[in-house]
Amino acid sequence: MTMTSSFLRAGCRGLAAGPAGLCFPLRTFFSAWRRLLRIHFRLAPLAWLAAFTLTGCSSLPPAAVVDPQPVPDVQLSDGQAAAQSMAGFISRQQTQAEQAEKQGHWALAAWHWEAIRALRPQDTTVMASQQRALQAAESLAALRVSQARLALQLGDLESAREWLLRALATQLDLPEAIEGVKQVERSLTRKRAAETVSRHRLNRMSRPPAAYEHAQLLALQGELAAAVDLLCVPWLRTTLQTQLPSGGWQT
Amino acid sequence: MTVASGQHGRSLSSLLLRAWRYGLVCLGALGWATAVAAGNTAGALPSASASAQTHPAPGAEAQAQVLGQTDRLWVVRPAPGDTLAGLALRFWGRADRAWLLAESNGLADGPGSGAVASESRQARPPPLSPDRLLVIARRLTNGIGFTPDGYQTVPILSYHRFGQPASAMVLPPEMLEAQLRQLASLGATVVPLSALADFLAGGQPLPAKSVVISVDDGHESFYRLAFPLLQKHGVPVTLFVPTDAVGQPEVLNWPQLQEMSATGLVSVQAHGKTHQSLVERAPGEDERTYRRALEVEVQVPRKLIEQYLTGKDPGPVDATVQYVAYPHGLANVAVLDSMTRNAFALGLSMLPGGNAFYTHPHMLLRTMVLGDGSLEAFNTLLQWRRALAP
Numbered sequence: 001m002t003m004t005s006s007f008l009r010a011g012c013r014g015l016a017a018g019p020a021g022l023c024f025p026l027r028t029f030f031s032a033w034r035r036l037l038r039i040h041f042r043l044a045p046l047a048w049l050a051a052f053t054l055t056g057c058s059s060l061p062p063a064a065v066v067d068p069q070p071v072p073d074v075q076l077s078d079g080q081a082a083a084q085s086m087a088g089f090i091s092r093q094q095t096q097a098e099q100a101e102k103q104g105h106w107a108l109a110a111w112h113w114e115a116i117r118a119l120r121p122q123d124t125t126v127m128a129s130q131q132r133a134l135q136a137a138e139s140l141a142a143l144r145v146s147q148a149r150l151a152l153q154l155g156d157l158e159s160a161r162e163w164l165l166r167a168l169a170t171q172l173d174l175p176e177a178i179e180g181v182k183q184v185e186r187s188l189t190r191k192r193a194a195e196t197v198s199r200h201r202l203n204r205m206s207r208p209p210a211a212y213e214h215a216q217l218l219a220l221q222g223e224l225a226a227a228v229d230l231l232c233v234p235w236l237r238t239t240l241q242t243q244l245p246s247g248g249w250q251t
Numbered sequence: 252m253t254v255a256s257g258q259h260g261r262s263l264s265s266l267l268l269r270a271w272r273y274g275l276v277c278l279g280a281l282g283w284a285t286a287v288a289a290g291n292t293a294g295a296l297p298s299a300s301a302s303a304q305t306h307p308a309p310g311a312e313a314q315a316q317v318l319g320q321t322d323r324l325w326v327v328r329p330a331p332g333d334t335l336a337g338l339a340l341r342f343w344g345r346a347d348r349a350w351l352l353a354e355s356n357g358l359a360d361g362p363g364s365g366a367v368a369s370e371s372r373q374a375r376p377p378p379l380s381p382d383r384l385l386v387i388a389r390r391l392t393n394g395i396g397f398t399p400d401g402y403q404t405v406p407i408l409s410y411h412r413f414g415q416p417a418s419a420m421v422l423p424p425e426m427l428e429a430q431l432r433q434l435a436s437l438g439a440t441v442v443p444l445s446a447l448a449d450f451l452a453g454g455q456p457l458p459a460k461s462v463v464i465s466v467d468d469g470h471e472s473f474y475r476l477a478f479p480l481l482q483k484h485g486v487p488v489t490l491f492v493p494t495d496a497v498g499q500p501e502v503l504n505w506p507q508l509q510e511m512s513a514t515g516l517v518s519v520q521a522h523g524k525t526h527q528s529l530v531e532r533a534p535g536e537d538e539r540t541y542r543r544a545l546e547v548e549v550q551v552p553r554k555l556i557e558q559y560l561t562g563k564d565p566g567p568v569d570a571t572v573q574y575v576a577y578p579h580g581l582a583n584v585a586v587l588d589s590m591t592r593n594a595f596a597l598g599l600s601m602l603p604g605g606n607a608f609y610t611h612p613h614m615l616l617r618t619m620v621l622g623d624g625s626l627e628a629f630n631t632l633l634q635w636r637r638a639l640a641p
Contacts, residue, residue, distance in 0.1 A: 181609040
């Protein structure tokens with residue numbers, strides 16, 4: 001009995017941690033099975049069959065939340081129509097939750113489970129599914145935030161920003177990640193701005209003609225051909241080529 | 252018990268029998284029993300009457316019935332005649348957030364909620380029905396436009412002159428109108444720059460396909476050719492004007508700016524005093540002189556625009572002039588510091604792209620609309636999302 005409970009707990013932990021997290025609980029699961037088979041070695045084929053069946057069962061989403069409703073060919077009463085629309089809603093939410101889980105979008109999955117829970121507050125399976133998704137979202141987000149911290153310590157601002165964004169993708173409401181991304185972007189912007197001043201100090205000219213201004217704008221936009229077209233004077237072409245940022249501004 | 256559960260039950264009996272024979276009853280029975288019990292619990296569909304609870308209405312505009320709720324959301328059944336705006340008003344106290352209700356419930360495939368989309372929206376009302384239950388968040392948790400696979404960005408389009416013939420810097424008015432119609436057909440919402448400022452500052456959500464329109468330099472062709480079209484479509488626009496140029500030949504004058512500003516559609520903002528690049532220095536200019544000249548370029552336009560358009564001279568915080576489009580689109584650290592010191596909310600560069608929630612507010616990206624480009628080329632400028640790296 002204890003062993004069975006530990007199997008189930010292992011399965012739950014695996015689901016909570018996402019596809020990657022399934023490895024450890026499954027290992028625990030099968031090693032326990034192997035211990036059992038040393039005693040009942042003659043029963044190996046059936047035991048493995050049962051193990052696979054149980055594993056499949058524990059990794060499935062909660063059993064069908066919605067009873068399939070036959071399509072009526074008669075006019076429905078208001079009550080029947082209401083029940084049908086609710087069943088349809090729950091079915092859609094469950095499908096979306098399951099799809100989100102498959103893609104590792106745990107916060108989204110939790111949201112869909114919660115929508116079902118609002119209609120069925122006593123349903124412990126739905127509640128467990130939501131909790132599992134929330135826990136998975138939290139742990140994955142925490143992992144990514146810690147990766148971002150590591151990148152920051154190494155001075156790799158771009159990587160830090162990417163990890164924080166990925167943490168937000170996992171858990172949308174994460175104020176520390178939102179603030180963190182903004183801080184990192186602030187530093188990156190100042191870094192780029194500092195590069196701009198040095199470039200322009202080297203190439204100063206008096207008030208430029210409008211064509212030059214417009215060409216500069218076009219070039220900043222990446223419209224180099226249009227920029228050069230505007231510059232019919234050869235020396236302006238040369239100036240443009242030496243003054244423009246070399247594409248390091250793009251974010 | 253459902254049909255599906257019944258099948259589970261028969262499988263259970265069969266397995267239990269065999270498991271018993273082979274001495275596995277303890278393990279198998281408990282595992283299956285737990286799994287099936289979970290299925291039974293989940294499978295018990297409560298009747299609509301049992302789960303439906305009518306809560307006191309947060310407002311009176313919509314008659315939707317609250318069927319259930321948690322700490323984070325309501326599930327509601329719209330009543331006949333309810334509108335998205337009515338629901339948004341009732342549950343959030345803001346009818347203008349109807350678009351958010353539509354987007355979060357997958358009803359936003361049609362036109363957007365902004366000015367440009369208004370004609371199409373009237374033609375195709377959102378498909379609200381008592382048969383389609385809605386999920387309404389009880390509090391705003393995602394004002395930054397994030398989804399699991401990417402996040403929202405808001406493009407700022409930049410125009411300069413209007414007229415004929417078309418060139419990189421000159422857009423024919425008929426092309427502007429075609430672009431406005433294109434935005435409507437794409438479901439875009441043209442929002443004022445102030446909405447983007449709120450999005451960046453406090454996570455106030457914006458429709459997924461939001462776009463800001465800006466026009467630089469204050470060329471008089473804007474008043475003559477573009478403004479009537481923007482007014483016709485009810486599109487908000489931010490006009491960046493170098494104040495030394497106002498009233499000069501081919502440039503807007505103060506009465507024209509006052510007239511357009513009074514409509515509420517045109518927000519007149521700063522574009523430097525002389526239109527000199529803020530990052531370049533005069534020959535022999537030292538750091539102190541450069542910074543003093545920079546302060547003049549940043550402060551004087553705000554003062555002048557405030558005086559001419561509002562008749563007041565408020566401090567930086569209360570000023571209506573809160574945005575600067577950097578002349579030539581460039582800024583350096585000294586410019587960024589000056590923007591902060593003078594409490595400007597936004598600074599706009601000329602680097603292309605969409606603005607995410609984390610974009611530095613003093614270095615916003617702007618995408619230039621070339622006057623001689625096609626509508627297909629215009630579509631490519633509208634960067635509304637950025638995907639996350641896998």
